[in-house]
Amino acid sequence: MTVFADYAPWYDLLYRDKDYAAETSFVEARLRDHGVASGKLLDLGCGTGLHALAFARRGWSVAGVDLSDEMIASAKARAAKAGLSIPFRQGDACEAGPEHDFDAVVSLFHVASYQTSRNALAAMFRTAHAALKPGGVFFFDYWYGGAVLARGVETRVKVIEQKPLRLTRIAQSDHDEQAATVTVNYTLFCEETDRGTIRRVDEAHHMRYWFPFEIDAALAGSGFKPATHAAWLTQDGPSSKSWAAYAMAKKAGKP
Ligand SMILES: C[S@@+](CC[C@H](N)C(=O)[O-])C[C@H]1O[C@@H](n2cnc3c(N)ncnc32)[C@H](O)[C@@H]1O
Structure with missing residues (x-):
């Protein structure tokens, strides 16, 4: 049984006050800043699909992967109810999947902090790298050690x-x-x-929890160009005021 198996049915209620629409707008704006404004987007660790659906409603062609069968079942039901065609699959973000040629990969709400070893983090980054087209952008958040x-x-x-x-x-x-x-x-x-x-x-x-220098080393080892780091939902550097930080990294080459 994976983590989130028993937790999944209660997940959306527990986070009903989390503003997924506003977060999606923020992430989309940062992707745009990095030259990716539309196209194919992969949500790694998509959970119950709330960001994925929000991106799909904004015109992105979205796919989602999550380790938990229960979370994926919930994401599929949500997409079906909304009449959106989003391929969600159960899978491990630390293992390469069939996804390729994506313009953006996002991994939101601490998925990177569920990877508790450097090897696992690097494996997740390799999956993101393999899924992106050259010039594609990876956006993810993590618990900031500071x-x-x-x-x-x-x-x-x-x-x-x-x-x-x-x-x-x-x-x-x-x-x-x-x-x-x-x-x-x-x-x-x-x-x-x-x-x-x-x-x-x-x-x-x-x-x-991770420090930016550890993340940068894992990103470089996975083939990404240097990352930018900031406190969640801001464009200021990670700060001791906020557990959540995010990083963005580009896959080398032109799209
Ligand atoms: C806090 S939830 C966030 C879910 C979703 N991204 C959101 O924002 O609501 C963390 C998710 O990461 C998933 N996860 C953790 N490790 C994973 C892995 N190695 N591969 C795929 N999914 C993973 C969990 O199953 C869970 O759904």
């Missing part, structure tokens, strides 16, 4: 009500500074308030 170390980890509780459901999520994190990893132990209590039932789901997400 912020994780500066801010530390803490236990967080999130409660979401959408009648008749009430979700309570407890996130308790174990930080291993030597390995630059954080294991987030999620406990979800899923209540159906009208029926008085409650279900408990436990899932541990093993994450790795």
